[in-house]
Amino acid sequence: MKPLSSMPGSPVLNSRTTGNAWARQGSHLPDLDGSSARAGLIARLELGFRRLLGWHKTFAHGVYPVEHKELTAAKPIRRLPFPAELIIPLQQHKGAPSIPIVQVGQEVMRGELIAVADGFGSVPIHAPATGVIRAIGLAPTAEGPKAPAIFLKVYPAATQEVQAGPARDPERMGPEEIIQAVQESGLVGLGGAAFPSHVKLRPQTGRSLHTLLVNGCECEPYLTCDHRIMLEQTASLIRGIRLALKATGAKCAIIGVEDNKLDAIIRLRAHLGRKPDLPIRVLAVQAKYPQGAEKMLIKALLGLEVPEGGIPADLGIAVFNVGTLAQMGELIPKAQGLIERVITLSGPAIKNPGNFLVPLGTPVRFLLEQAGLQGELGEVILGGPMMGMAVASLDVPITKGVSGVIALHPEDPALAARPVYPCIHCGECVRACPVFLNPSLLGELARARQYQAMAEHHHLDQCFECGCCAFVCPSNIPLTQYFRIAKSINRDAERRRQAKRSH
Ligand code: SF4
Ligand code: SF4
Secondary structure, rough: OOOHHHHHOOOOOEEEOOOOOOHHHHHHOOOOHHHHHHHHHHHHHHHHHHHHHHHHHHOOOOOOOOOHHOOOOOOOOOEEEOOOOEEEEOOOOOOOOOOOOOOOOOOEEOOOOEEEEEOOOOOEEEEOOEEEEEEEEEEEEOOOEEEEEEEEEEOOOOOOOOOOOOOOHHHHHHHHHHHHHHHHHOOEEOOOOOEEHHHHHHHOOOOOEOOOEEEEOOOOOOHHHHHHHHHHOOHHHHHHHHHHHHHHHHOOEEEEEEEEOOOHHHHHHHHHHHHOOOOOOEEEEEOOEOOOOOOHHHHHOOOOOOOOOOOHHHHHHEEHHHHHHHHHHHHHHHHHOOOOOEEEEEOEOOOOEEEEEEOOOEHHHHHHHHOEEEOOOOOEEEEOOOOOEEOOOOOOOOOOOOOEEEEEEOOOHHHHHOOOOOOOOOHHHHHHOOOOOOOOHHHHHHHOOOOHHHHHHHHHHHHOOOHHHHOOOOOOHHHHHHHHHHHHHHHHHHHHHHHHHHO
């Protein structure tokens, strides 16, 4: 179970190539009507000037992996068929696992509630297809250990109509009604965090929210599903933003889009140009990894820093991914649960890469069969190659937080074993770390097993495992892996201390 970012110095990834990526996008710009053409001209001029003068909206440090987005960026979202069986984990979100309410042998309709939330911090789960519950038991997960899941045998002849509640008018819904509806839909952060969306709409900080940031960066290599959502589901996205504005009471929303997605910037601005009264702006940020991380986006768009140990809500800000808000805009008016999501299926081992709408619970094996393989299959990664997880079993299902499946050849340079050399104190990792840690020093402490000191004196908990330090390290030191292990050991030690105290 290792993220590729723990494989440092990869020649596949390690290159500055963002240069003219935005210019190439003319090949799949949307058809331009009058307002789109105007928005396009303004966006091109703005980005041109910013590049010329170096006035990028961005954060300090970070890295420039090869994007590989050209494989799928122009591929419209397609719906894939249903597999014979869906594997639906009860823990697809941060918070307590959902509680199953179905029995083995029970028939369920697509969209029907099959597991309920375990408290406010949890979410329910809905059947992603019409079929019969074959089993409730343990299933493989991307993280490694097996976890409880519902196995749903899909009826091949079913019409797959979706069961939903009575339609709602979003204009007439009050803030509490929206928050409750979002929880009932089972919506979580679809950008990867899988944090329950209703909790973000009503943070427990006691502070009111003034700004909504909408994350359209998609800075991980290969992934383009958010890009396609901004182009193809623009109306749902704007509806979702309006719902979130109403629910939070925030005064304005800013959609941050990396400047390698010029067509998405144009499409969004043209759409908003037809509704000038909406307090929603679209701003271009520099294409740089990890621009999509919450704290980096806040810095780039608002120039603010989230305090150590704090969350965006402490500053009166909520950050949502574009995919999450597009689903909010789609599900809430229909009173429907989250049963499917858009993912990118890409990588050199995929014959027909693209962006696909898939039922939650679809096994990775089925996806690879549908897209076809070319050459031998090496690692398969869930999510992007910088922060995603290489899976040990192809029976791992797509869950709410999975935005892509990347398949590599065994001989891919990103997978090559590299000798680890001693630290040469070049400082590259310090210059790359977006949260200003000293990864070199932290790495030395990790090797000396000084895990407590890493947390107490060197801000280990600020590390969000972005992988930038390992990515640039010429000595191939797997720094991110070290930090992940150190944090896990510290968490276990804390749990033991708490258990001792309570006895
Ligand atoms: S850990 Fe790697 S990148 Fe950091 S200073 Fe040492 S050799 Fe350089
Ligand atoms: S120390 Fe953590 S946050 Fe900093 S670059 Fe490394 S992985 Fe990213």
